[in-house]
Amino acid sequence: MNYLAVLGRQKNISLAELESLFDKVTPLSPKLATFSLTKISPVNKAGEPDINRLGGSLKLAKEISDPLKYIIDDIKSKGYSGKIVIGISDYSKKASARNSQKIALTLKSKLRKTEVIPGKIPSVRILSNKNAELSSATVYHNSLCSKSGHYEIIHFDKKWFVGIGVQNINAYTARDQARPARDAKVGMLPPKLAQILINLCSPLPAGTTILDPFCGTGVVLQEAYLMGYKPYGTDLSDRMVEYSKRNMEWFTDEKGAFLLSQGDATDFTWQQPIGAVACEGYLGPPMSLSPADIKMKSAMQECKAIIIGFFKNIHPQIKSDTSIAMAIPAWLRPDGHYQRMNILDEIEKLGYNVIKYKNASQRDLLYYREGQVVAREIIVLRKK
Numbered sequence: 001m002n003y004l005a006v007l008g009r010q011k012n013i014s015l016a017e018l019e020s021l022f023d024k025v026t027p028l029s030p031k032l033a034t035f036s037l038t039k040i041s042p043v044n045k046a047g048e049p050d051i052n053r054l055g056g057s058l059k060l061a062k063e064i065s066d067p068l069k070y071i072i073d074d075i076k077s078k079g080y081s082g083k084i085v086i087g088i089s090d091y092s093k094k095a096s097a098r099n100s101q102k103i104a105l106t107l108k109s110k111l112r113k114t115e116v117i118p119g120k121i122p123s124v125r126i127l128s129n130k131n132a133e134l135s136s137a138t139v140y141h142n143s144l145c146s147k148s149g150h151y152e153i154i155h156f157d158k159k160w161f162v163g164i165g166v167q168n169i170n171a172y173t174a175r176d177q178a179r180p181a182r183d184a185k186v187g188m189l190p191p192k193l194a195q196i197l198i199n200l201c202s203p204l205p206a207g208t209t210i211l212d213p214f215c216g217t218g219v220v221l222q223e224a225y226l227m228g229y230k231p232y233g234t235d236l237s238d239r240m241v242e243y244s245k246r247n248m249e250w251f252t253d254e255k256g257a258f259l260l261s262q263g264d265a266t267d268f269t270w271q272q273p274i275g276a277v278a279c280e281g282y283l284g285p286p287m288s289l290s291p292a293d294i295k296m297k298s299a300m301q302e303c304k305a306i307i308i309g310f311f312k313n314i315h316p317q318i319k320s321d322t323s324i325a326m327a328i329p330a331w332l333r334p335d336g337h338y339q340r341m342n343i344l345d346e347i348e349k350l351g352y353n354v355i356k357y358k359n360a361s362q363r364d365l366l367y368y369r370e371g372q373v374v375a376r377e378i379i380v381l382r383k384k
């Protein structure tokens with residue numbers, strides 16, 4: 001089966017995530033990539049790739065030969081007799097809202113001429129297109145990927161796909177903003193990026209212990225738990241460990257669901273086993289303006305000492321092939337480019353290999369919002 005992902009804002013990071021989990025990842029356009037499953041890809045109950053396990057994809061779909069035939073077969077196989085709801089997203093180069101609407105109207109009129117629902121003319125509602133593509137919010141709020149008889153049909157050049165999953169925006173917001181312990185100073189890792197960091201450590205059998213040695217308020221821990229792993233967090237600051245504890249207890253009352261401890265990542269001895277490490281390292285002091293050279297150098301030195309110290313310390317404590325995915329800082333320079341730490345060579349010399357991706361270079365692995373002063377560069381290494 002050929003699957004399709006609509007990539008998130010940071011498309012190269014989304015591609016790297018897909019490569020870590022799936023096979024034959026092939027970009028189709030700046031927004032789309034196709035892929036296929038491997039034996040160990042994370043799937044849902046239907047045996048299909050699970051959007052809720054991905055941080056970097058907005059929508060998932062599967063290839064179909066013909067939308068009309070697909071809808072008729074699906075409705076018949078489910079014995080569905082209610083209203084049919086259809087939305088069209090066209091990602092082709094020459095797509096337009098008008099054309100998407102035309103595709104929808106043609107599909108509606110063809111469906112109404114069929115006997116798909118025995119004994120009656122089917123009632124078909126089509127969603128109106130403000131743009132050629134429906135936003136993931138529209139697809140989500142109209143349950144196009146979750147309710148029987150509801151479809152998002154995706155068109156790209158001569159190919160057709162049907163939506164099988166869309167990012168649950170409400171769930172992300174709820175677990176990001178409703179957490180009891182928050183700290184503006186440490187900055188909150190977006191849950192989506194936490195998921196990406198964990199996925200970049202794949203393959204990870206269910207129940208693997210995921211260590212975050214800079215756990216802060218515990219976003220990685222929470223996402224690791226949701227993804228079926230055992231979260232283990234440590235942090236230099238007692239206050240942060242307490243925050244993580246409160247947040248995890250708010251999240252689950254399952255006994256022994258997570259491990260937490262205070263510890264300096266540059267000299268701590270962690271409990272075994274450590275299956276993988278996913279974390280956002282120390283990012284230096286918060287900054288709202290592009291820093292002067294001297295301030296940037298001092299932040300960089302401070303962060304570097306902690307990151308290198310951590311890689312040295314953990315090396316003898318993890319097995320060969322253990323993955324470490326880490327977000328490290330990069331600072332916006334006055335010229336609009338990001339100043340990176342450039343520490344990968346140094347980390348490699350400590351006994352690690354940098355993971356390389358087919359569809360994304362290291363330069364592409366930068367996560368930021370427009371104008372954000374401290375961006376996050378993603379680095380992924382495996383112990384030699």
Ligand SMILES: C[S@@+](CC[C@H](N)C(=O)[O-])C[C@H]1O[C@@H](n2cnc3c(N)ncnc32)[C@H](O)[C@@H]1O
Pocket residue numbers: 186187188189213214215216217218219220234235236237240263264265266279280281282283306
């Ligand atoms: C950018 S924050 C991580 C935020 C976290 N991802 C979250 O979602 O809240 C970095 C964390 O590293 C911790 N930290 C700084 N130096 C450390 C060290 N040497 N060892 C362990 N933790 C350290 C800080 O206390 C802070 O909580």
